[in-house]
Amino acid sequence: MFEELAAVDPSTTAFITIHNMATWMLGTWATDAVRGEWGEALTSGQKLASYCLTEPGSGSDAASIKTSARLQGGEYLINGGKAFISGAGSTDMLVLMARSGDAGAGGISAFAVPADLPGISYGKKEHKMGWNSQPTRTISFDNVRIPASHLLGREGEGFKIAMKGLDGGRINIATCSVGAAQGALAHAQRYLQERKQFGKTLASFQALQFKLADMATQLVAARQMVRLAASKLDAAAPDATTYCAMAKRFATDTCFDVINDALQLHGGYGYLRDFPLERLLRDARVHQILEGTNEIMRVIIGRRMLDGDAPDAIR
Ligand SMILES: Cc1cc2nc3c(=O)[nH]c(=O)nc-3n(C[C@H](O)[C@H](O)[C@H](O)COP(=O)(O)OP(=O)(O)OC[C@H]3O[C@@H](n4cnc5c(N)ncnc54)[C@H](O)[C@@H]3O)c2cc1C
Numbered sequence: 200m201f202e203e204l205a206a207v208d209p210s211t212t213a214f215i216t217i218h219n220m221a222t223w224m225l226g227t228w229a230t231d232a233v234r235g236e237w238g239e240a241l242t243s244g245q246k247l248a249s250y251c252l253t254e255p256g257s258g259s260d261a262a263s264i265k266t267s268a269r270l271q272g273g274e275y276l277i278n279g280g281k282a283f284i285s286g287a288g289s290t291d292m293l294v295l296m297a298r299s300g301d302a303g304a305g306g307i308s309a310f311a312v313p314a315d316l317p318g319i320s321y322g323k324k325e326h327k328m329g330w331n332s333q334p335t336r337t338i339s340f341d342n343v344r345i346p347a348s349h350l351l352g353r354e355g356e357g358f359k360i361a362m363k364g365l366d367g368g369r370i371n372i373a374t375c376s377v378g379a380a381q382g383a384l385a386h387a388q389r390y391l392q393e394r395k396q397f398g399k400t401l402a403s404f405q406a407l408q409f410k411l412a413d414m415a416t417q418l419v420a421a422r423q424m425v426r427l428a429a430s431k432l433d434a435a436a437p438d439a440t441t442y443c444a445m446a447k448r449f450a451t452d453t454c455f456d457v458i459n460d461a462l463q464l465h466g467g468y469g470y471l472r473d474f475p476l477e478r479l480l481r482d483a484r485v486h487q488i489l490e491g492t493n494e495i496m497r498v499i500i501g502r503r504m505l506d507g508d509a510p511d512a513i514r
Pocket of ligand 1: 284492498
């Protein structure tokens with residue numbers, strides 16, 4: 200579904216995928232009380248959720264977050280700030296990662312935070328290159344009180360929960376790139392058959408036929424890789440995280456190139472807002488940056504191939 204939607208509108212599709220990821224995290228780790236109160240509204244899409252990990256001083260180094268959660272008489276007191284939060288200001292529930300313990304990943308907990316609690320304020324809507332159908336804002340937490348029952352999983356499990364969410368999130372974002380590239384490729388196929396130069400359709404030039412062939416081949420490779428990672432995740436394979444990182448890295452890079460090639464095949468018209476190519480390109484660009492940059496995907500893959508008792512054997 201996400202692939203089909205993204206062929207037309209990667210930005211809105213990605214917004215839905217982030218809601219999907221955050222809702223899955225709540226469905227998996229929230230208490231019965233929170234799931235009972237929020238489950239139906241979130242799964243039906245009547246209410247929307249945001250994923251709140253990044254901070255102004257903590258992006259790729261996500262284990263260094265500083266937003267604090269202090270337990271005080273049955274409630275957590277939240278203070279700090281998040282940056283780059285998709286949907287912020289328009290969503291109803293925040294899946295928040297905050298520090299309840301010591302420095303490092305083990306001191307982080309995850310919480311379900313209703314988005315309109317006293318003490319929560321939102322920054323201006325960021326002006327972005329793409330993803331303009333959804334807002335991105337900073338969020339400030341100033342002595343925000345949430346019941347202890349809003350903890351997800353156990354104290355100290357927040358980083359693990361955040362990363363588990365991103366395994367699926369990365370497949371979602373990769374899928375948005377595959378869909379966007381499919382949309383761009385279809386536009387290019389049509390355009391080559393319609394547009395004439397030198398008295399012939401562009402489709403009659405073998406250089407452009409070869410370009411189209413390469414684009415289609417790259418796209419299929421990206422799609423297959425995403426589906427392989429998705430099947431690993433469904434099967435809870437021990438190397439699923441590695442495959443999700445590989446799929447995200449490969450599909451978002453490859454599909455960006457396919458969209459860029461489709462724009463090039465449209466000549467000057469590809470650069471105009473009258474045609475959909477420039478928007479597909481602007482929307483897909485950020486997929487190489489968020490849910491972990493593609494450099495961080497390489498860090499994850501490399502580490503898992505080299506570290507630990509049982510390094511992932513890639514076959
Ligand atoms: C439109 C948009 C929406 C977003 N939505 C959300 C959201 O909903 N929730 C959320 O929590 N976050 C969100 N983010 C944040 C996003 O996940 C971060 O921007 C991303 O993780 C990178 O962090 P950073 O911007 O701080 O870059 P930095 O971490 O400062 O990285 C800068 C550069 O250095 C590279 N780099 C950093 N460390 C290493 C290393 N060890 N080795 C090699 N290279 C490295 C990076 O790859 C990058 O190229 C969003 C971002 C954008 C742009």
